[in-house]
Amino acid sequence: MGALLAGIFLGWSLGANDASNVFGSAVASRMLRFWTAAVLASFFVLIGALLQGQAGIETLKDLTRLNLEQAAICSVAAALTVTMMTILALPVSTSQAVVGGILGIGLLNRQINLEGLGKVFVCWFGTPIGGLVIAVFLYKLLAGVYNGLGMNLFQSDGVLRVALILAGIYAAYALGANNVANVTAVFVGANQLTPFAALLVGGLSIALGILTYSRRVMETVGRRLVRLDPFSAFVVVLAEAITVHIYAFVGVPVSTSQAVVGAVLGVGIVKGIETVRKPTLLNILVGWFFTPFVAILIAVLLYVGIHLKYVPQ
Amino acid sequence: MLGFFFKKQRQIESLIYSYLDNLRMTQTRFSEALGLCLDHNTDGTFTFLTEQTHKFESKADDIREEIITLMYGKALLPESRGDIMRLLEEVDVIPRVFERVLYMIKMQKLSIPDFIVPDIEKLVSVSLASFDLMLKQIENLLKRRQKIRALVATIDYNESECDHIQRRIITRVFDSDLDPFLKIQLKELISCIGEISDQADRVSKRINIISMKRRV
Numbered sequence: 102m103g104a105l106l107a108g109i110f111l112g113w114s115l116g117a118n119d120a121s122n123v124f125g126s127a128v129a130s131r132m133l134r135f136w137t138a139a140v141l142a143s144f145f146v147l148i149g150a151l152l153q154g155q156a157g158i159e160t161l162k163d164l165t166r167l168n169l170e171q172a173a174i175c176s177v178a179a180a181l182t183v184t185m186m187t188i189l190a191l192p193v194s195t196s197q198a199v200v201g202g203i204l205g206i207g208l209l210n211r212q213i214n215l216e217g218l219g220k221v222f223v224c225w226f227g228t229p230i231g232g233l234v235i236a237v238f239l240y241k242l243l244a245g246v247y248n249g250l251g252m253n254l255f256q257s258d259g260v261l262r263v264a265l266i267l268a269g270i271y272a273a274y275a276l277g278a279n280n281v282a283n284v285t286a287v288f289v290g291a292n293q294l295t296p297f298a299a300l301l302v303g304g305l306s307i308a309l310g311i312l313t314y315s316r317r318v319m320e321t322v323g324r325r326l327v328r329l330d331p332f333s334a335f336v337v338v339l340a341e342a343i344t345v346h347i348y349a350f351v352g353v354p355v356s357t358s359q360a361v362v363g364a365v366l367g368v369g370i371v372k373g374i375e376t377v378r379k380p381t382l383l384n385i386l387v388g389w390f391f392t393p394f395v396a397i398l399i400a401v402l403l404y405v406g407i408h409l410k411y412v413p414q
Numbered sequence: 415m416l417g418f419f420f421k422k423q424r425q426i427e428s429l430i431y432s433y434l435d436n437l438r439m440t441q442t443r444f445s446e447a448l449g450l451c452l453d454h455n456t457d458g459t460f461t462f463l464t465e466q467t468h469k470f471e472s473k474a475d476d477i478r479e480e481i482i483t484l485m486y487g488k489a490l491l492p493e494s495r496g497d498i499m500r501l502l503e504e505v506d507v508i509p510r511v512f513e514r515v516l517y518m519i520k521m522q523k524l525s526i527p528d529f530i531v532p533d534i535e536k537l538v539s540v541s542l543a544s545f546d547l548m549l550k551q552i553e554n555l556l557k558r559r560q561k562i563r564a565l566v567a568t569i570d571y572n573e574s575e576c577d578h579i580q581r582r583i584i585t586r587v588f589d590s591d592l593d594p595f596l597k598i599q600l601k602e603l604i605s606c607i608g609e610i611s612d613q614a615d616r617v618s619k620r621i622n623i624i625s626m627k628r629r630v
Contacts, residue, residue, distance in 0.1 A: 130491060132491060247630055248630060251560070253555065253558055254497075254555055258490050258494045262490075288554055330627070411572065
């Protein structure tokens with residue numbers, strides 16, 4: 102139970118942080134009350150986890166063989182990495198941190214599933230690129246439809262508000278389906294949880310994070326998206342949801358934040374404006390590159406630290 | 415949940431229409447009062463119509479406040495809230511100009527010399543035509559977002575015409591043998607009336623921007 106708490110804590114922090122990528126724009130713009138957004142996001146995260154989270158769990162649990170202690174170390178290493186990177190104000194992906202933790206233990210065990218790892222790496226590269234490409238495609242397609250409707254001010258306002266809420270619900274579903282594996286896959290690998298129990302516990306812990314601690318992040322981080330016009334914000338959330346959902350089918354947990362960054366860049370390309378400043382982009386790249394290495398290091402240090410023994414001379 | 419959002423939206427929409435109706439009432443009273451003044455008939459009816467103009471202008475303020483309060487009660491997207499609020503602020507300048515013109519005439523006991531009456535009638539007529547078109551443009555923005563650019567061009571043309579009329583009247587006033595103090599008073603009055611078409615032009619351009627922003 103104590104070991105599982107580390108996973109639940111990781112799920113809680115994931116929910117608290119990633120909820121902003123789902124309903125941040127709606128809450129920050131006061132279009133949706135926080136509690137309405139939090140309840141919707143929590144509910145659909147759980148549904149997504151239960152209905153489509155299995156594939157991600159299969160991928161992560163097969164990356165290496167773990168016992169209960171090692172599973173707990175993976176979770177703690179991932180949680181510490183996320184905390185450290187956040188303190189350093191570097192954008193961080195929980196998915197990368199978890200995989201980093203698993204790899205750390207895998208290196209010590211000298212047993213890593215290279216095929217699975219290759220799939221994960223490809224998906225990491227594919228996340229921001231996927232977000233970008235989907236956003237470009239969606240923007241052009243939906244802008245044509247939106248302009249063609251010739252709506253008046255109130256109609257376009259109403260349509261965009263509903264669209265943003267529906268996109269948020271879909272993004273919450275995709276978040277649950279994709280990211281639940283980060284939380285409890287290691288415990289399935291260590292034979293401590295059945296896949297269904299892992300999905301339920303993981304989904305519930307992410308939902309708990311959204312309900313208890315996502316308000317501030319939603320209200321502050323969400324404003325970054327609100328700076329975009331409402332139509333672009335809708336395209337970004339929808340592109341992020343589709344990207345993350347695709348990887349849920351593939352069975353690789355990816356970062357919603359990276360999908361959002363890709364989508365924001367995509368919208369910028371279509372509109373011919375700079376939506377992400379170069380220093381911010383550099384920061385994201387640094388975070389993207391270092392997160393798995395930091396997690397590997399922490400997992401190894403934790404493991405070695407726990408197994409240090411005093412040998413009297 | 416969604417029904418609740420749209421309920422507020424419908425309330426705002428209906429309040430904006432009521433605000434526009436109120437502006438039309440203000441305009442009618444202003445036009446009637448100014449007509450009496452140009453006929454040198456500034457008796458009780460003129461005073462009554464001036465007070466009516468003031469009453470409708472105050473009511474327009476109240477409706478505007480109600481719209482703003484409702485909008486900040488989490489209705490509409492922030493961008494739309496800002497656009498509507500700034501639009502109403504700018505529109506609201508015009509009824510205040512109506513009121514100012516009438517009080518200027520009433521308090522300064524201004525009598526308009528006959529030789530400039532036809533020009534002033536023309537200035538008022540073109541200015542109020544611009545105001546009407548501006549109201550129509552707002553309705554188009556709220557109803558179907560069509561013909562907005564065409565109206566911008568007409569209002570802009572009217573504004574230029576008003577500027578010409580204004581300059582002509584002021585020149586004629588200062589070429590005349592009127593008392594210099596009266597000349598200054600008339601110049602102020604004419605500039606104030608000219609402000610109607612200037613402001614209608616500003617509002618019209620803002621409406622065009624609001625409409626263009628909604629194309630993605």
